[in-house]
Amino acid sequence: MSNSSQPSPFVRRVSGFIQQHQLMDGSGKYLVALSGGADSVALLRVTRLLGYNVEAAHCNFRLRGEESDRDEVFCKQLCASLGIPLHIAHFDTSEYASAHHLSIEMAARHLRYGYFRQLLADMGAQGVLVAHHRDDSVETVMLNLIRGTGIHGLTGIAPEHEGVIRPLLCVGRDDIVAFLADIGQDYVTDSTNLIDDVVRNKIRLNILPLMREINPSVSQSIADMAEKLGQVAEVYDEEMGRRVENAWVETGDEEVSAYRIEQVTSEGLLFHILYPLGFKPKCIEDAFLAVTRRSIGASFLSDAYEMVVDREMLFVMPLQKSFETKRIPITGRYVISPQTSFIVEESVVSEGFTPSRDPWCATLDAEKVEFPLFLRPVEPGDRFSPLGMKGTKLVSDFLTDQKVNVVERRRQLVVTDAHNHILWLVGRRPAHPCRITPSTRKVLILRWE
Numbered sequence: 001m002s003n004s005s006q007p008s009p010f011v012r013r014v015s016g017f018i019q020q021h022q023l024m025d026g027s028g029k030y031l032v033a034l035s036g037g038a039d040s041v042a043l044l045r046v047t048r049l050l051g052y053n054v055e056a057a058h059c060n061f062r063l064r065g066e067e068s069d070r071d072e073v074f075c076k077q078l079c080a081s082l083g084i085p086l087h088i089a090h091f092d093t094s095e096y097a098s099a100h101h102l103s104i105e106m107a108a109r110h111l112r113y114g115y116f117r118q119l120l121a122d123m124g125a126q127g128v129l130v131a132h133h134r135d136d137s138v139e140t141v142m143l144n145l146i147r148g149t150g151i152h153g154l155t156g157i158a159p160e161h162e163g164v165i166r167p168l169l170c171v172g173r174d175d176i177v178a179f180l181a182d183i184g185q186d187y188v189t190d191s192t193n194l195i196d197d198v199v200r201n202k203i204r205l206n207i208l209p210l211m212r213e214i215n216p217s218v219s220q221s222i223a224d225m226a227e228k229l230g231q232v233a234e235v236y237d238e239e240m241g242r243r244v245e246n247a248w249v250e251t252g253d254e255e256v257s258a259y260r261i262e263q264v265t266s267e268g269l270l271f272h273i274l275y276p277l278g279f280k281p282k283c284i285e286d287a288f289l290a291v292t293r294r295s296i297g298a299s300f301l302s303d304a305y306e307m308v309v310d311r312e313m314l315f316v317m318p319l320q321k322s323f324e325t326k327r328i329p330i331t332g333r334y335v336i337s338p339q340t341s342f343i344v345e346e347s348v349v350s351e352g353f354t355p356s357r358d359p360w361c362a363t364l365d366a367e368k369v370e371f372p373l374f375l376r377p378v379e380p381g382d383r384f385s386p387l388g389m390k391g392t393k394l395v396s397d398f399l400t401d402q403k404v405n406v407v408e409r410r411r412q413l414v415v416t417d418a419h420n421h422i423l424w425l426v427g428r429r430p431a432h433p434c435r436i437t438p439s440t441r442k443v444l445i446l447r448w449e
Helices: 009-020 038-049 066-082 093-100 104-123 134-147 173-182 199-214 218-247 267-277 281-292 395-401 406-411
Strands: 029-033 053-060 086-090 127-129 257-260 299-301 305-309 313-318 326-328 332-337 340-348 361-365 373-377 413-416 422-425 442-448
Touching: 009 038, 009 173, 029 038, 029 104, 038 053, 038 066, 038 173, 053 066, 053 104, 066 086, 086 104, 093 104, 104 127, 134 199, 134 218, 199 218, 218 257, 218 267, 267 281, 267 305, 267 313, 281 299, 281 305, 305 406, 313 406, 326 332, 326 340, 361 422, 395 406, 395 422
Parallel strands: 029 053, 029 127, 053 086
Antiparallel strands: 257 313, 299 305, 305 313, 326 373, 332 340, 340 442, 361 442, 373 413, 413 422
8 A cells, every 4th residue: 555644535535435345455456447538547546546456458449430549549658657557458349249239338348348357367366446436326326216226226336246346436526537637647538428318428417417406415415325225225135035035945946946926925025036137127016916916827028037927836937948849750769958868669568567657757558659759848729638538638727637837837748649649748647548458569668868
C-alpha cells in the first residue's frame, strides 16, 4: 500500500470500500479492465496509488472506427507512462454477434469476459477489476425496477461476483471526474454513451437528471437503499433457502427437481426457485397462479428450463430435445445414448423358463411379433392391451391409473411392431396379445439398459 501521508478523500473512500468488503489482497495480482474512459482510468490510477499490483487489459471491439483505434493508442500511452503492463485483444464483434445470434452488446460482453478469464489463468491473477461505480449501480436498480424484478434486482451491482471485482461502487461519476482533474489525468470519451438510444442511457441522460431536480442527492439515496436491501436480501435468502429445502423432494433424477405444491405457499418462494433459472417475473406470476389452481399439466418455459405442474408436485427440468423414433430392423444392441442401450434378443424356450418380472425387461412370444420394431415416445391416442387384459386401453389412462407423474409420462417410450401395435410400455407393462403362453417356442427379449 502507498505510504502517502495525506491521500485524497476519493482515495480514502475507495481504500475503505476495498477493506470493508475484503475485495483485494495487498500480496495479490489483479487485472484492470481498461477502456480509456474516465471510470477505468480512475480505477487504474487509484489502485496503483494504493500500491496494488495491477496489470491492464484493453479490448478493441472494432465498432467505432477511428474512435476505437484512438482509445487503444491512449491506453498504450497511459500504461507506458505508468510502467504498467498492458494486454490488448482485437475482436470482430459484429461477426461474432451474427454467428452466435447475439446483440452487439451481449457479443462484446461474451468476448470481453472470455478474454479476461483466459488472461487471469495465464497470469495467475486473483481477479479482474472493472470500473462500475455508484451511478452504474443506481442505473441498474432503476433498470430492474422498470423491467420488473425481485428483491435482488433492487440491491444494485455486487462489489464482487465470480472473480469480477468493483472497487469504485462507493463513488459516483462526478467524484471520478473530480479525482482525475485533481491529479491532472486525462481520458477519452465514448461518443455512444452520449446518445440516449438505449434504455440505460435514457435512464442516465433523461430520468436521473429529472429525479435530481426533486432530490439532488437521489443517486446516493438509491445507493443507500440498495445497500440496506442487500442486508435484507441476506435474511430473505436464508429463510427462502430453508423453505425451498422443506418443499424439495428427491426424484432419483439429477436433472429433475421436484417440489411439493402444498409447500409452495407464496409467489416469492416460487420466484426464489425459478428466477435463477431464467424465468421472467411475469412467467413466474402466471406459474404461481397455475400452482394455486392445481392446473395439472400446465407448463412454463425459460430459455433453458421448463416447469410443469402435476397433481401434488411441480417439476423443474432442463429443456430436452424430443426423442427421435428408432427403427429396430433386426435383433442386436442399439445405443440410444452414451448411458443407455436397447437390446433385442431371441431365445428358444428351455425347460423351467419363466417370463421376466423385471419392468425393464420384456419377454414376448417371438412368433407373434413382426419386424421391424420401432422405439418411440407415446403419442396422443395410443392404445394397447396391458398384460392380463383382453380389451384395449388408452396409454394415457393406463399411466393415470398407475399414478405416473407428468415428467415420466412425457418421457414414456413404447415399442411397436411393423403394424404400429404396441408391444411394450418400456419399464412398465408388456402387451397381452404377444404374451408368453405354454405353447410359446421362441422368446423375444427386449431389454432397456
